[in-house]
Amino acid sequence: MISLKLLLNILAILQEGLFVKIKIKHMRFNYANLNLCIDRVVTLTDNVGEDKETEVGYKLEDSAATKGELVKYRPLFVSALLEEQNYSTQALSTANDGIKFSGNTSQIISWLREQIAQDKGLIADGYTIPPGYDAYSAYRELLLKLKIEPDDATIPVMSIIVA
Numbered sequence: 001m002i003s004l005k006l007l008l009n010i011l012a013i014l015q016e017g018l019f020v021k022i023k024i025k026h027m028r029f030n031y032a033n034l035n036l037c038i039d040r041v042v043t044l045t046d047n048v049g050e051d052k053e054t055e056v057g058y059k060l061e062d063s064a065a066t067k068g069e070l071v072k073y074r075p076l077f078v079s080a081l082l083e084e085q086n087y088s089t090q091a092l093s094t095a096n097d098g099i100k101f102s103g104n105t106s107q108i109i110s111w112l113r114e115q116i117a118q119d120k121g122l123i124a125d126g127y128t129i130p131p132g133y134d135a136y137s138a139y140r141e142l143l144l145k146l147k148i149e150p151d152d153a154t155i156p157v158m159s160i161i162v163a
Contacts, residue, residue, distance in 0.1 A: 032072055037075040038060065041079050042056065063081075063133040065127040072127060074118070080138065084142070105146060112135045119136070
């Protein structure tokens with residue numbers, strides 16, 4: 001049990017502001033570090049074993065945004081790509097009008113929307129996305145497969161909250 005005297009001392013210290021306030025600073029993810037990006041893709045996708053890390057690295061390098069010699073890898077795009085190609089998460093949804101599969105589409109859409117928002121910032125900063133690897137086209141294509149009109153879908157805006 002805390003004595004009244006100790007409680008009063010703690011209160012006095014708090015009032016005088018002698019406690020050191022700890023401010024936790026959010027560290028930004030380093031999209032220029034290939035190994036960190038490989039780890040992130042492996043963590044996000046679950047289905048990529050350690051034996052496929054080399055292939056993940058190739059996909060990250062192929063789809064990276066560049067600005068001269070500067071490189072920013074795009075792990076969310078690669079995660080969406082791998083998840084879409086992962087047949088273990090696919091289930092037969094219909095056999096009418098041809099065979100169609102459904103998979104983890106909500107997660108793929110989420111990653112693509114997030115990547116679109118990040119790509120907007122990269123492009124604004126002068127980076128170039130390689131042809132065939134833009135997240136917006138992949139997003140539109142996936143929505144069309146799901147019979148959702150892409151022009152009616154919301155274009156993502158990334159909000160960053162800093163305390």
